[in-house]
Amino acid sequence: MAHSHSHAPQSQDANARRLFIAFAITAAFMVLEVVGGLLSGSLALLADAGHMLTDAAALLVALLAVRFSRRPPNPRHTFGWLRLTTLAAFVNALALLVITALIVWEAIQRFYHPRPVAGGAMLLIAFAGLIANLASFWILHRGSEEKNMNVRAAALHVLGDLLGSVGAIAAALIILSTGWTPIDPILSILVSCLVLRSAWNLLKESLNELLEGAPKTFDVRGLKRELSRAIPEVRDVHHVHVWLVGERPLMTLHVQVIPPHDHDALLSRIHHFLSHKYQVEHATVQMEYQPCSGADCHLNEPQAAHSHHHGHQH
Template identity: 55%
Template structure:
């Protein structure tokens, strides 16, 4: 287990305990005060606790070694967890919006004092949990998904505090569901970004900072033996683990060992890729039709 994995695991465990523990406090506070903002945030914290637990399981599962059925290992489990966490945020937002509409049509009394106390404690808990997760591996989508859930809780607590203060000063209870919808919109935007990034990886998309044409040009310019680069495919098992395959046409006198080392050096130093499958070719690409001259030679050899 790497240091980064241990650090991420410990951060997730602490955030999970904080979130799950305070969720029960917020449910009680929401029921006593009658605040939709608190109850909505408590429901959000329930799903957050589940999402943090899912992130923990995914992190643990990703550490399993490759086997005959999963030759690349289980690195994708963290990306899959991030994808599911992003989807769950859409469900949460839909629930909060529906409940907010109901509350706007049928206003209910709110105990602003109780609501303010519970929301303030919740804000402190969520700030601590978010700081713990945000200080972890920011390139790990699994950690980002978990942090996004906690950030939603943080904003929900802040909205509940503002709503409680407004109700205490003016008695205007519609501020409670209105702020719930505003916070939901902010969460939805971040959830969409996370969902799109996770889906891009699951669909074998190339990382944004890697362009096939730039890879081709870099190899041709920096490796004298390389005449042409084609069939470049780039994808990622996770944001931290990028893979690549490519074909390289070389000069006739090129040494395969030295050429492969030079190409791998370019990929590692220029693009940060340390796992590439490279096919060297000195005649024609084996994935394409051979030139007419070669076809004639093959036919002649076949006849004899």
């Protein structure tokens, strides 16, 4: 695995720099949009500021992930500090849901009690926000060749935020040309829907990781079948546990095998299969020569098969 670390520090430094610059730009303009939204009376600007908060938080979590991934594990934190980024993402998602609910509530109130909106100030600030998003996206897109998942995810967040800025500009132009202020709460609800979607996905993903859930795409039953097919000595795979730490899958499993001539070589083949087929770099494999007889052996079996097994025992 030496080849994967040869230029990692340089690329990590470059990614950290890109993420920090993009975070600083996004956070600064988020504050500007909050102030501008309050001064101009534009709810759409406040909604877009909420959307920029999602991006600023995503960039900060990505930056923390780069930083914390360097910190070595210790006897107290044997997996390092990567789970902190998941906790930050979870708190961020909860805050966003609350912000979205407040903006939607205020938008509904404004339909019944319209307020004046300063279209000129709204247009100026929305345009500045668009420039900020374009700058952030350009900085992050330059890092996409690094194939860093955090940087790519952050760039997608910023790309989504461009829509909010374009929408706020459109609303400001409509208010300036027609004086029709209901476009402001209408647009704020549309932008809030974008924030809600991002926040809900982030909440589900971070909660799944905090609850030691398996990755969404991970097929435990498929792994059992494929491991038995790929390695003829494997008779049965059971007691499979998969979870995530900092978006990295970890696994423990029991493998019943035909007693091999070379124990270490067979273990190495199993690890190679897990690494190349399922991208699991950290797996603890317990090899057994006798069939498993405990209740936990059928942990990942379908319910019907499990009940059939119990019926057969009785």
